[in-house]
Amino acid sequence: xxxxxxxxxxxxxxxxxxxxxxxxxxxxxxxxxxxxxxxxxxxxxxxxxxxxxxxxxxxxxxxxxxxxxxxxxxxxxxxxxxxxxxxxxxxxxxxxxxxxxxxxxxxxxxxxxxxxxxxxxxxxxxxxxxxxxxxxxxxxxxxxxxxxxxxx
Numbered sequence: 001x002x003x004x005x006x007x008x009x010x011x012x013x014x015x016x017x018x019x020x021x022x023x024x025x026x027x028x029x030x031x032x033x034x035x036x037x038x039x040x041x042x043x044x045x046x047x048x049x050x051x052x053x054x055x056x057x058x059x060x061x062x063x064x065x066x067x068x069x070x071x072x073x074x075x076x077x078x079x080x081x082x083x084x085x086x087x088x089x090x091x092x093x094x095x096x097x098x099x100x101x102x103x104x105x106x107x108x109x110x111x112x113x114x115x116x117x118x119x120x121x122x123x124x125x126x127x128x129x130x131x132x133x134x135x136x137x138x139x140x141x142x143x144x145x146x147x148x149x150x151x152x
Contacts, residue, residue, distance in 0.1 A: 007041040007063050007146040013102045014137030015122040016144070020115075022062050022069070022082055029069055029080035029128040031117060038064035041146050047091055053111060055093040059086065060105075071130050074109045077118075078130045095133070102140035104133050114139045 009019035012031065019040040021032035032040050041063040050057050059068050067082035070090050083090075093111060095104035104114040107130060116131035117138040133139055 004148070005043045005063075007043060007148070008143040009035045009040060009146060010042050010060070010105075010141050011035075011144055012117055012122070012138060013099075013140040013142070014117070014120070016142070018122055019144075020060075020128060020141075022065055022067075025065060025067070025082055027082070029115075030125050031122065031128060032124055035144075035146075038062075040064075044143070050093060050108070053093055055095065055106070055111075057091045057093060057108065059091055071107055071109075071113075073130075074107070074113075076113065076131055078113075080115065080128055080130070098135065098140055101142040103142075104135070104139055105141055106133070115141065 011019050017033050018031040019035045021030050021040045043061040045059040047057040061068050065082050067084050068086055069080050070083050071078040072081045091108045093106040097103050106114045112132055113130040114133040115128055118127040118129045120138040
């Protein structure tokens with residue numbers, strides 16, 4: 001039997017009906033309520049622990065596009081975009097777990113900035129950008145396993 005990737009919906013604390021989502025190669029990261037779409041499902045590739053920060057280093061890869069995501073800048077408000085060209089320093093850091101399942105997802109280039117639902121309102125297509133960590137409903141995330149049927 002071949003190895004099978006495990007996929008997750010990455011959902012915000014404020015509304016677990018939504019998941020991180022990429023429409024296409026030219027889009028920016030948003031949220032969607034279509035959690036069955038492959039574009040709302042993610043593989044988490046663990047790279048190890050960042051010794052300086054004491055945080056897990058990961059790459060988030062979109063199932064539908066087969067591309068990782070990373071910010072197009074290193075400041076508040078930067079968009080998150082799909083990319084196939086990551087350097088060795090382009091990864092995300094997982095913050096401490098809050099309330100048993102939620103955590104911040106920080107950029108490796110600036111650990112003050114985290115994935116944040118821009119403006120804190122939940123609707124289809126709402127931007128997810130970098131913003132200083134607040135530990136509130138719009139910048140804490142959990143990982144819901146996507147159920148898959150396997151034929152053996």
